[in-house]
Amino acid sequence: MRPSHFTEGMTTPPTSDVDLFADEVVLDPYPVYAELREQGPVVHLRKNDVYALTRYAVIRDALPDWESFSSTSIAFNPMANEALTGTSLASDPPVHTQLRATLTENLSPRALRGLKGRIEAKADVLVAELVEKGSFEAISALARAFPLEVVADLIGFTGHVRDNMLRWGQAAMQVIGPMNQRTAESFPIAGELYEWCSQVKASDLAEGSVGRGIFDAEARGAIPPDTAGHIIHQYLGAGVDTTVAAIGNIVALFASHPDQLDLIRENPSLVPGAFNEVLRFWPPVNAWGRRATKDVDIDGTVIPAGAQIAVLLGAGNRDPRHYENPDAFLVERNPVDHLSFGYGPHGCAGQGLARLEAHAVIEALSRRVKRLVVGLEVRVPSNITRSIEELPILEVIPA
Amino acid sequence: MKIVLDRPRCEGHGLCEEAAPQLMHLDDDGELVLDREEVDEADAALANAAVRVCPVAALRIA
Ligand code: HEM
Numbered sequence: 001m002r003p004s005h006f007t008e009g010m011t012t013p014p015t016s017d018v019d020l021f022a023d024e025v026v027l028d029p030y031p032v033y034a035e036l037r038e039q040g041p042v043v044h045l046r047k048n049d050v051y052a053l054t055r056y057a058v059i060r061d062a063l064p065d066w067e068s069f070s071s072t073s074i075a076f077n078p079m080a081n082e083a084l085t086g087t088s089l090a091s092d093p094p095v096h097t098q099l100r101a102t103l104t105e106n107l108s109p110r111a112l113r114g115l116k117g118r119i120e121a122k123a124d125v126l127v128a129e130l131v132e133k134g135s136f137e138a139i140s141a142l143a144r145a146f147p148l149e150v151v152a153d154l155i156g157f158t159g160h161v162r163d164n165m166l167r168w169g170q171a172a173m174q175v176i177g178p179m180n181q182r183t184a185e186s187f188p189i190a191g192e193l194y195e196w197c198s199q200v201k202a203s204d205l206a207e208g209s210v211g212r213g214i215f216d217a218e219a220r221g222a223i224p225p226d227t228a229g230h231i232i233h234q235y236l237g238a239g240v241d242t243t244v245a246a247i248g249n250i251v252a253l254f255a256s257h258p259d260q261l262d263l264i265r266e267n268p269s270l271v272p273g274a275f276n277e278v279l280r281f282w283p284p285v286n287a288w289g290r291r292a293t294k295d296v297d298i299d300g301t302v303i304p305a306g307a308q309i310a311v312l313l314g315a316g317n318r319d320p321r322h323y324e325n326p327d328a329f330l331v332e333r334n335p336v337d338h339l340s341f342g343y344g345p346h347g348c349a350g351q352g353l354a355r356l357e358a359h360a361v362i363e364a365l366s367r368r369v370k371r372l373v374v375g376l377e378v379r380v381p382s383n384i385t386r387s388i389e390e391l392p393i394l395e396v397i398p399a
Numbered sequence: 400m401k402i403v404l405d406r407p408r409c410e411g412h413g414l415c416e417e418a419a420p421q422l423m424h425l426d427d428d429g430e431l432v433l434d435r436e437e438v439d440e441a442d443a444a445l446a447n448a449a450v451r452v453c454p455v456a457a458l459r460i461a
Pocket of ligand 1: 063071074088089090100103107234235236238239240242243246283284285288339340341342343345346347348349350351353354
Protein backbone atom coordinates (compact mmCIF):
# COMPACT_ATOMS: atom_id res chain seq x y z
CA MET A 1 0.00 0.00 0.00
CA ARG A 2 2.78 2.39 0.96
CA PRO A 3 3.74 4.40 -2.14
CA SER A 4 7.47 4.16 -2.77
CA HIS A 5 8.10 7.86 -3.32
CA PHE A 6 7.60 8.92 0.30
CA THR A 7 10.18 11.51 1.22
CA GLU A 8 12.74 10.68 3.85
CA GLY A 9 11.47 11.43 7.36
CA MET A 10 7.78 11.09 6.50
CA THR A 11 5.85 8.57 8.53
CA THR A 12 2.48 6.92 8.24
CA PRO A 13 -0.27 8.33 10.52
CA PRO A 14 -1.15 6.54 13.77
CA THR A 15 -3.92 3.94 13.52
CA SER A 16 -6.98 3.18 15.61
CA ASP A 17 -9.64 0.47 15.82
CA VAL A 18 -12.41 2.93 16.55
CA ASP A 19 -15.50 2.44 14.35
CA LEU A 20 -16.82 5.94 13.60
CA PHE A 21 -20.26 4.61 12.73
CA ALA A 22 -20.79 2.16 15.63
CA ASP A 23 -24.04 2.85 17.51
CA GLU A 24 -22.33 3.96 20.72
CA VAL A 25 -19.98 6.27 18.80
CA VAL A 26 -22.63 8.05 16.73
CA LEU A 27 -24.75 8.46 19.87
CA ASP A 28 -21.90 10.16 21.78
CA PRO A 29 -18.81 10.70 19.61
CA TYR A 30 -16.98 13.22 21.79
CA PRO A 31 -15.01 10.86 24.08
CA VAL A 32 -13.78 8.97 21.01
CA TYR A 33 -12.93 12.23 19.24
CA ALA A 34 -10.84 13.33 22.23
CA GLU A 35 -8.91 10.06 22.06
CA LEU A 36 -8.28 10.40 18.30
CA ARG A 37 -7.28 14.07 18.64
CA GLU A 38 -4.62 13.07 21.16
CA GLN A 39 -3.26 10.40 18.80
CA GLY A 40 -2.58 12.99 16.11
CA PRO A 41 -4.07 15.47 13.62
CA VAL A 42 -4.71 12.58 11.23
CA VAL A 43 -5.48 9.02 12.32
CA HIS A 44 -6.05 5.97 10.11
CA LEU A 45 -9.21 4.14 11.18
CA ARG A 46 -8.69 0.53 10.12
CA LYS A 47 -12.32 -0.55 10.57
CA ASN A 48 -13.71 2.21 8.35
CA ASP A 49 -10.65 2.40 6.09
CA VAL A 50 -10.65 6.18 6.36
CA TYR A 51 -8.11 8.79 7.40
CA ALA A 52 -9.76 10.95 10.05
CA LEU A 53 -8.84 14.64 10.39
CA THR A 54 -9.17 15.33 14.09
CA ARG A 55 -7.79 18.76 15.07
CA TYR A 56 -9.18 22.22 14.39
CA ALA A 57 -6.23 23.60 12.42
CA VAL A 58 -5.90 20.69 10.01
CA ILE A 59 -9.66 20.65 9.34
CA ARG A 60 -9.85 24.39 8.74
CA ASP A 61 -6.94 24.09 6.27
CA ALA A 62 -8.34 21.02 4.52
CA LEU A 63 -11.92 22.20 3.90
CA PRO A 64 -11.04 24.95 1.40
CA ASP A 65 -8.13 22.97 -0.11
CA TRP A 66 -10.04 21.26 -2.92
CA GLU A 67 -6.83 20.63 -4.84
CA SER A 68 -5.73 18.16 -2.14
CA PHE A 69 -9.13 17.05 -0.83
CA SER A 70 -11.77 16.42 -3.47
CA SER A 71 -15.52 16.50 -2.83
CA THR A 72 -16.13 13.60 -5.22
CA SER A 73 -16.24 11.36 -2.13
CA ILE A 74 -18.20 13.26 0.50
CA ALA A 75 -20.17 10.07 1.25
CA PHE A 76 -18.71 6.95 2.86
CA ASN A 77 -20.10 4.51 0.29
CA PRO A 78 -19.60 4.45 -3.51
CA MET A 79 -23.32 4.23 -4.36
CA ALA A 80 -24.13 7.52 -2.66
CA ASN A 81 -21.10 9.22 -4.24
CA GLU A 82 -22.24 7.99 -7.62
CA ALA A 83 -25.79 9.26 -7.02
CA LEU A 84 -24.45 12.67 -6.02
CA THR A 85 -22.29 13.08 -9.12
CA GLY A 86 -23.05 16.38 -10.83
CA THR A 87 -24.35 18.13 -7.71
CA SER A 88 -22.63 21.12 -6.19
CA LEU A 89 -22.00 19.14 -3.01
CA ALA A 90 -19.96 16.50 -4.85
CA SER A 91 -18.12 18.68 -7.41
CA ASP A 92 -14.77 20.45 -7.34
CA PRO A 93 -13.93 23.80 -8.92
CA PRO A 94 -14.18 24.95 -11.66
CA VAL A 95 -17.43 23.01 -12.22
CA HIS A 96 -18.46 23.60 -8.62
CA THR A 97 -18.14 27.37 -8.97
CA GLN A 98 -20.86 27.50 -11.62
CA LEU A 99 -23.18 25.06 -9.81
CA ARG A 100 -22.76 26.95 -6.57
CA ALA A 101 -23.73 30.25 -8.18
CA THR A 102 -26.92 28.63 -9.46
CA LEU A 103 -27.63 27.07 -6.11
CA THR A 104 -27.19 30.25 -4.09
CA GLU A 105 -28.99 32.56 -6.52
CA ASN A 106 -32.21 31.92 -4.57
CA LEU A 107 -30.74 30.92 -1.21
CA SER A 108 -28.14 33.56 -0.35
CA PRO A 109 -28.83 36.01 2.46
CA ARG A 110 -29.47 38.60 -0.28
CA ALA A 111 -32.22 36.43 -1.75
CA LEU A 112 -33.72 35.66 1.68
CA ARG A 113 -33.86 39.15 3.11
CA GLY A 114 -37.58 39.46 2.45
CA LEU A 115 -38.33 36.34 4.52
CA LYS A 116 -36.89 37.46 7.84
CA GLY A 117 -40.02 39.08 9.24
CA ARG A 118 -42.24 36.13 8.26
CA ILE A 119 -39.89 33.59 9.78
CA GLU A 120 -39.64 35.55 13.03
CA ALA A 121 -43.41 35.90 13.27
CA LYS A 122 -43.90 32.16 12.66
CA ALA A 123 -41.39 31.21 15.36
CA ASP A 124 -42.96 33.56 17.84
CA VAL A 125 -46.51 32.27 17.26
CA LEU A 126 -45.36 28.67 17.59
CA VAL A 127 -43.31 29.26 20.75
CA ALA A 128 -46.13 31.29 22.31
CA GLU A 129 -48.57 28.40 21.70
CA LEU A 130 -46.22 25.88 23.25
CA VAL A 131 -45.53 28.01 26.30
CA GLU A 132 -49.28 28.39 26.72
CA LYS A 133 -49.74 24.60 26.55
CA GLY A 134 -47.15 24.15 29.30
CA SER A 135 -46.00 20.65 28.28
CA PHE A 136 -45.18 19.22 24.86
CA GLU A 137 -42.77 16.97 22.97
CA ALA A 138 -40.19 19.46 21.70
CA ILE A 139 -38.84 17.52 18.72
CA SER A 140 -42.12 16.98 16.88
CA ALA A 141 -43.84 20.16 18.10
CA LEU A 142 -40.94 22.56 17.49
CA ALA A 143 -37.67 21.14 16.11
CA ARG A 144 -39.44 19.37 13.25
CA ALA A 145 -42.58 21.45 12.86
CA PHE A 146 -40.86 24.79 12.43
CA PRO A 147 -38.17 24.09 9.77
CA LEU A 148 -40.56 21.83 7.86
CA GLU A 149 -43.04 24.65 7.62
CA VAL A 150 -40.38 27.22 6.70
CA VAL A 151 -38.80 25.05 4.00
CA ALA A 152 -42.16 23.88 2.64
CA ASP A 153 -43.29 27.48 2.29
CA LEU A 154 -39.96 28.54 0.87
CA ILE A 155 -39.93 25.94 -1.87
CA GLY A 156 -43.69 26.01 -2.29
CA PHE A 157 -44.46 22.38 -1.44
CA THR A 158 -48.01 21.28 -1.04
CA GLY A 159 -49.88 18.02 -0.36
CA HIS A 160 -48.08 14.68 -0.04
CA VAL A 161 -44.63 16.21 -0.52
CA ARG A 162 -45.02 18.17 2.67
CA ASP A 163 -45.85 14.95 4.48
CA ASN A 164 -42.78 13.22 3.07
CA MET A 165 -40.21 15.95 3.67
CA LEU A 166 -39.01 14.66 7.03
CA ARG A 167 -38.62 11.01 5.93
CA TRP A 168 -36.95 12.06 2.68
CA GLY A 169 -34.64 14.53 4.39
CA GLN A 170 -33.58 11.98 7.02
CA ALA A 171 -32.91 9.31 4.40
CA ALA A 172 -30.90 11.69 2.21
CA MET A 173 -28.44 12.22 5.08
CA GLN A 174 -28.46 8.61 6.31
CA VAL A 175 -27.23 7.27 2.94
CA ILE A 176 -24.07 9.42 3.19
CA GLY A 177 -22.83 6.87 5.78
CA PRO A 178 -20.94 3.61 5.09
CA MET A 179 -22.89 0.73 3.53
CA ASN A 180 -24.38 -0.48 6.81
CA GLN A 181 -27.96 -1.52 7.56
CA ARG A 182 -29.09 2.08 8.18
CA THR A 183 -27.79 3.11 4.77
CA ALA A 184 -29.30 0.10 3.00
CA GLU A 185 -32.72 0.74 4.53
CA SER A 186 -32.59 4.42 3.62
CA PHE A 187 -31.63 4.12 -0.04
CA PRO A 188 -35.18 3.33 -1.26
CA ILE A 189 -36.54 6.33 0.65
CA ALA A 190 -33.80 8.66 -0.63
CA GLY A 191 -34.75 7.28 -4.06
CA GLU A 192 -38.34 8.48 -3.63
CA LEU A 193 -37.03 12.00 -3.06
CA TYR A 194 -34.77 11.76 -6.09
CA GLU A 195 -37.64 10.47 -8.26
CA TRP A 196 -39.97 13.23 -7.17
CA CYS A 197 -37.34 15.92 -7.76
CA SER A 198 -36.55 14.65 -11.24
CA GLN A 199 -40.15 15.04 -12.39
CA VAL A 200 -41.35 18.08 -10.38
CA LYS A 201 -42.76 20.92 -12.51
CA ALA A 202 -43.23 24.62 -11.81
CA SER A 203 -46.97 24.10 -11.49
CA ASP A 204 -46.44 21.64 -8.59
CA LEU A 205 -45.06 24.50 -6.49
CA ALA A 206 -46.98 27.36 -4.91
CA GLU A 207 -47.00 30.64 -6.78
CA GLY A 208 -44.58 33.27 -5.45
CA SER A 209 -42.38 30.65 -3.72
CA VAL A 210 -38.60 30.45 -4.07
CA GLY A 211 -39.10 27.03 -5.69
CA ARG A 212 -41.22 28.64 -8.38
CA GLY A 213 -38.48 31.29 -8.74
CA ILE A 214 -35.94 28.57 -9.49
CA PHE A 215 -38.14 27.31 -12.34
CA ASP A 216 -38.59 30.88 -13.61
CA ALA A 217 -34.80 31.24 -13.63
CA GLU A 218 -34.56 28.04 -15.67
CA ALA A 219 -37.19 29.28 -18.14
CA ARG A 220 -35.33 32.61 -18.50
CA GLY A 221 -32.08 30.77 -19.17
CA ALA A 222 -30.48 32.24 -16.04
CA ILE A 223 -29.63 28.69 -14.91
CA PRO A 224 -28.96 25.69 -17.20
CA PRO A 225 -31.88 23.56 -18.48
CA ASP A 226 -33.06 20.70 -16.22
CA THR A 227 -31.31 21.99 -13.11
CA ALA A 228 -34.31 23.32 -11.15
CA GLY A 229 -35.30 19.88 -9.83
CA HIS A 230 -31.72 19.13 -8.77
CA ILE A 231 -31.47 22.37 -6.85
CA ILE A 232 -34.68 21.64 -4.99
CA HIS A 233 -33.31 18.16 -4.28
CA GLN A 234 -30.23 19.71 -2.63
CA TYR A 235 -32.26 22.15 -0.57
CA LEU A 236 -34.33 19.28 0.80
CA GLY A 237 -31.48 16.80 1.18
CA ALA A 238 -29.11 19.20 2.93
CA GLY A 239 -31.50 21.61 4.57
CA VAL A 240 -34.13 19.65 6.49
CA ASP A 241 -32.51 17.08 8.75
CA THR A 242 -29.65 19.43 9.71
CA THR A 243 -31.91 22.28 10.76
CA VAL A 244 -34.25 19.94 12.65
CA ALA A 245 -31.23 18.68 14.60
CA ALA A 246 -30.00 22.19 15.34
CA ILE A 247 -33.33 23.39 16.71
CA GLY A 248 -33.79 20.30 18.87
CA ASN A 249 -30.27 20.90 20.21
CA ILE A 250 -31.12 24.51 21.05
CA VAL A 251 -34.07 23.42 23.20
CA ALA A 252 -32.16 20.62 24.93
CA LEU A 253 -29.09 22.74 25.70
CA PHE A 254 -31.14 25.65 27.02
CA ALA A 255 -33.09 23.25 29.22
CA SER A 256 -29.95 21.69 30.67
CA HIS A 257 -28.10 25.03 31.03
CA PRO A 258 -30.60 27.43 32.62
CA ASP A 259 -27.76 29.79 33.61
CA GLN A 260 -26.86 30.14 29.92
CA LEU A 261 -30.50 30.80 29.01
CA ASP A 262 -30.53 33.50 31.69
CA LEU A 263 -27.57 35.23 30.05
CA ILE A 264 -29.45 35.46 26.75
CA ARG A 265 -32.62 36.61 28.51
CA GLU A 266 -30.65 39.45 30.07
CA ASN A 267 -28.79 40.30 26.88
CA PRO A 268 -30.62 39.52 23.61
CA SER A 269 -27.59 40.57 21.57
CA LEU A 270 -26.15 37.16 22.55
CA VAL A 271 -28.63 35.36 20.24
CA PRO A 272 -26.32 34.94 17.20
CA GLY A 273 -23.39 33.93 19.41
CA ALA A 274 -25.58 31.46 21.27
CA PHE A 275 -26.45 29.75 17.98
CA ASN A 276 -22.76 29.58 17.08
CA GLU A 277 -22.11 27.92 20.42
CA VAL A 278 -24.96 25.39 19.96
CA LEU A 279 -23.51 24.49 16.56
CA ARG A 280 -19.95 24.25 17.91
CA PHE A 281 -20.97 22.15 20.90
CA TRP A 282 -23.30 19.71 19.10
CA PRO A 283 -22.83 19.94 15.32
CA PRO A 284 -25.74 18.44 13.36
CA VAL A 285 -23.11 16.84 11.11
CA ASN A 286 -20.07 15.48 12.93
CA ALA A 287 -18.26 13.64 10.15
CA TRP A 288 -18.12 14.38 6.41
CA GLY A 289 -16.08 12.92 3.56
CA ARG A 290 -13.43 13.99 1.08
CA ARG A 291 -10.89 12.09 -1.07
CA ALA A 292 -7.14 12.74 -1.12
CA THR A 293 -6.18 13.62 -4.70
CA LYS A 294 -2.46 13.06 -4.04
CA ASP A 295 -0.15 12.14 -1.19
CA VAL A 296 -0.86 14.84 1.37
CA ASP A 297 1.64 15.75 4.08
CA ILE A 298 0.05 16.63 7.43
CA ASP A 299 2.63 17.68 10.00
CA GLY A 300 5.12 15.14 8.71
CA THR A 301 2.76 12.20 8.26
CA VAL A 302 1.37 11.23 4.89
CA ILE A 303 -2.17 10.50 3.73
CA PRO A 304 -1.81 8.36 0.59
CA ALA A 305 -3.30 9.51 -2.72
CA GLY A 306 -6.82 8.15 -3.23
CA ALA A 307 -7.55 7.67 0.48
CA GLN A 308 -11.06 8.29 1.83
CA ILE A 309 -10.99 11.14 4.35
CA ALA A 310 -13.37 11.66 7.29
CA VAL A 311 -13.40 15.32 8.26
CA LEU A 312 -14.37 15.24 11.94
CA LEU A 313 -16.05 18.64 12.27
CA GLY A 314 -17.26 17.70 15.75
CA ALA A 315 -13.72 16.83 16.88
CA GLY A 316 -12.26 20.09 15.58
CA ASN A 317 -14.96 22.05 17.38
CA ARG A 318 -13.82 20.50 20.70
CA ASP A 319 -10.10 20.96 20.13
CA PRO A 320 -8.51 22.54 23.23
CA ARG A 321 -5.69 23.81 20.98
CA HIS A 322 -8.27 26.20 19.51
CA TYR A 323 -11.08 26.70 22.05
CA GLU A 324 -10.47 27.19 25.72
CA ASN A 325 -12.48 24.81 27.95
CA PRO A 326 -14.04 23.26 24.82
CA ASP A 327 -16.34 20.80 26.59
CA ALA A 328 -18.26 23.61 28.31
CA PHE A 329 -21.39 25.11 26.71
CA LEU A 330 -20.91 28.89 27.06
CA VAL A 331 -23.15 31.24 25.06
CA GLU A 332 -20.82 34.19 25.60
CA ARG A 333 -17.97 32.45 23.79
CA ASN A 334 -19.32 33.35 20.32
CA PRO A 335 -17.19 30.88 18.33
CA VAL A 336 -17.72 32.57 14.94
CA ASP A 337 -15.16 30.27 13.31
CA HIS A 338 -16.78 26.93 14.32
CA LEU A 339 -16.62 24.18 11.72
CA SER A 340 -20.25 23.03 11.71
CA PHE A 341 -21.16 24.73 8.42
CA GLY A 342 -17.92 23.59 6.80
CA TYR A 343 -15.72 26.35 5.38
CA GLY A 344 -14.66 27.76 2.02
CA PRO A 345 -16.10 26.99 -1.44
CA HIS A 346 -18.50 24.32 -0.08
CA GLY A 347 -19.32 26.18 3.14
CA CYS A 348 -23.02 25.60 3.80
CA ALA A 349 -25.05 27.28 1.08
CA GLY A 350 -28.10 27.36 3.34
CA GLN A 351 -26.47 28.88 6.42
CA GLY A 352 -28.28 32.17 5.93
CA LEU A 353 -31.61 30.36 6.12
CA ALA A 354 -30.47 28.18 9.03
CA ARG A 355 -29.45 31.34 10.92
CA LEU A 356 -32.76 33.06 10.22
CA GLU A 357 -34.66 30.06 11.58
CA ALA A 358 -32.45 29.40 14.60
CA HIS A 359 -32.14 33.04 15.63
CA ALA A 360 -35.91 33.39 15.45
CA VAL A 361 -36.39 30.34 17.69
CA ILE A 362 -33.73 31.41 20.21
CA GLU A 363 -35.12 34.92 20.30
CA ALA A 364 -38.69 33.72 20.92
CA LEU A 365 -37.63 31.14 23.55
CA SER A 366 -35.42 33.58 25.45
CA ARG A 367 -38.20 36.19 25.49
CA ARG A 368 -40.99 33.85 26.59
CA VAL A 369 -39.34 31.15 28.68
CA LYS A 370 -37.56 31.26 32.02
CA ARG A 371 -37.00 27.52 32.57
CA LEU A 372 -37.76 24.29 30.75
CA VAL A 373 -38.20 21.15 32.84
CA VAL A 374 -37.38 18.16 30.63
CA GLY A 375 -38.02 14.44 30.91
CA LEU A 376 -35.90 11.67 29.45
CA GLU A 377 -34.23 12.53 26.14
CA VAL A 378 -34.34 9.75 23.51
CA ARG A 379 -31.66 9.34 20.84
CA VAL A 380 -31.56 6.88 17.95
CA PRO A 381 -28.24 5.98 16.25
CA SER A 382 -27.85 7.62 12.88
CA ASN A 383 -24.96 7.67 10.36
CA ILE A 384 -24.47 11.37 9.70
CA THR A 385 -26.98 13.64 11.42
CA ARG A 386 -26.76 13.56 15.22
CA SER A 387 -30.08 14.67 16.61
CA ILE A 388 -32.49 14.07 19.45
CA GLU A 389 -35.46 11.84 18.62
CA GLU A 390 -37.73 12.74 21.56
CA LEU A 391 -37.48 15.50 24.15
CA PRO A 392 -40.48 15.73 26.47
CA ILE A 393 -40.95 19.16 28.06
CA LEU A 394 -42.77 18.42 31.30
CA GLU A 395 -43.17 21.99 32.41
CA VAL A 396 -42.53 25.49 31.11
CA ILE A 397 -41.83 28.24 33.58
CA PRO A 398 -42.75 31.32 31.56
CA ALA A 399 -40.65 34.48 31.63
CA MET B 400 -1.75 45.79 3.98
CA LYS B 401 -4.76 45.50 1.70
CA ILE B 402 -8.08 43.66 1.99
CA VAL B 403 -8.98 41.81 -1.19
CA LEU B 404 -12.54 40.70 -1.99
CA ASP B 405 -13.24 37.81 -4.37
CA ARG B 406 -16.51 39.34 -5.56
CA PRO B 407 -18.09 36.28 -7.27
CA ARG B 408 -17.58 34.22 -4.10
CA CYS B 409 -19.26 36.72 -1.78
CA GLU B 410 -22.85 35.70 -0.95
CA GLY B 411 -23.59 38.52 1.48
CA HIS B 412 -23.60 36.56 4.77
CA GLY B 413 -22.50 39.78 6.44
CA LEU B 414 -20.35 38.21 9.17
CA CYS B 415 -17.39 40.38 8.11
CA GLU B 416 -19.44 43.52 8.66
CA GLU B 417 -20.25 42.35 12.19
CA ALA B 418 -16.55 41.73 12.83
CA ALA B 419 -15.27 44.98 11.29
CA PRO B 420 -18.02 47.54 10.72
CA GLN B 421 -15.37 50.27 10.49
CA LEU B 422 -13.93 48.67 7.35
CA MET B 423 -16.88 47.27 5.38
CA HIS B 424 -20.66 47.12 5.12
CA LEU B 425 -23.46 45.50 3.12
CA ASP B 426 -25.30 48.04 0.98
CA ASP B 427 -29.08 48.21 0.52
CA ASP B 428 -28.91 45.43 -2.07
CA GLY B 429 -26.94 43.20 0.28
CA GLU B 430 -23.71 43.67 -1.72
CA LEU B 431 -20.49 44.03 0.24
CA VAL B 432 -18.74 47.40 0.06
CA LEU B 433 -15.16 47.72 1.30
CA ASP B 434 -15.10 51.18 2.84
CA ARG B 435 -11.35 50.94 3.34
CA GLU B 436 -9.21 48.56 1.34
CA GLU B 437 -5.83 49.86 2.51
CA VAL B 438 -5.54 49.24 6.23
CA ASP B 439 -2.75 50.27 8.57
CA GLU B 440 -1.25 48.51 11.58
CA ALA B 441 -3.91 49.89 13.91
CA ASP B 442 -6.70 48.14 12.01
CA ALA B 443 -4.85 44.95 11.20
CA ALA B 444 -6.62 42.97 13.93
CA LEU B 445 -10.04 44.05 12.66
CA ALA B 446 -9.16 43.23 9.07
CA ASN B 447 -7.87 39.81 10.07
CA ALA B 448 -11.04 39.13 12.08
CA ALA B 449 -13.20 39.95 9.06
CA VAL B 450 -11.15 37.69 6.80
CA ARG B 451 -11.24 34.88 9.32
CA VAL B 452 -15.00 34.92 9.79
CA CYS B 453 -16.00 34.84 6.10
CA PRO B 454 -17.76 31.47 5.80
CA VAL B 455 -16.97 31.08 2.10
CA ALA B 456 -13.39 32.42 2.21
CA ALA B 457 -14.15 35.36 -0.09
CA LEU B 458 -11.82 37.79 1.71
CA ARG B 459 -8.06 37.75 2.05
CA ILE B 460 -5.23 40.03 3.08
CA ALA B 461 -2.61 40.90 0.49
C1 HEM C 1 -27.96 24.09 11.03
C2 HEM C 1 -28.24 23.66 9.83
C3 HEM C 1 -27.22 23.24 8.82
C4 HEM C 1 -25.98 22.66 8.98
C5 HEM C 1 -25.27 22.32 10.29
C6 HEM C 1 -25.41 22.46 7.65
C7 HEM C 1 -24.15 21.91 7.40
C8 HEM C 1 -23.53 21.89 6.16
C9 HEM C 1 -22.15 21.52 5.93
C10 HEM C 1 -21.19 21.02 6.98
C11 HEM C 1 -21.91 21.69 4.59
C12 HEM C 1 -20.56 21.54 3.90
C13 HEM C 1 -20.38 20.30 3.10
C14 HEM C 1 -18.99 20.20 2.51
O1 HEM C 1 -18.05 20.90 2.91
O2 HEM C 1 -18.83 19.35 1.65
C15 HEM C 1 -23.13 22.13 3.98
C16 HEM C 1 -23.30 22.37 2.62
C17 HEM C 1 -24.54 22.65 2.05
N1 HEM C 1 -25.70 22.98 2.71
FE1 HEM C 1 -25.97 23.04 4.73
N2 HEM C 1 -26.32 22.88 6.72
C18 HEM C 1 -27.43 23.38 7.38
C19 HEM C 1 -28.55 23.92 6.81
C20 HEM C 1 -28.79 24.02 5.45
C21 HEM C 1 -30.00 24.53 4.86
C22 HEM C 1 -31.18 25.10 5.59
C23 HEM C 1 -29.85 24.38 3.49
C24 HEM C 1 -30.79 24.72 2.35
C25 HEM C 1 -32.04 24.98 2.39
C26 HEM C 1 -28.54 23.82 3.26
C27 HEM C 1 -28.00 23.55 2.01
C28 HEM C 1 -26.68 23.19 1.78
C29 HEM C 1 -26.14 22.98 0.44
C30 HEM C 1 -26.91 23.11 -0.85
C31 HEM C 1 -24.78 22.65 0.62
C32 HEM C 1 -23.76 22.34 -0.47
C33 HEM C 1 -22.95 23.56 -0.81
C34 HEM C 1 -21.86 23.30 -1.80
O3 HEM C 1 -21.52 22.16 -2.08
O4 HEM C 1 -21.33 24.28 -2.35
N3 HEM C 1 -27.92 23.60 4.47
N4 HEM C 1 -24.11 22.27 4.97
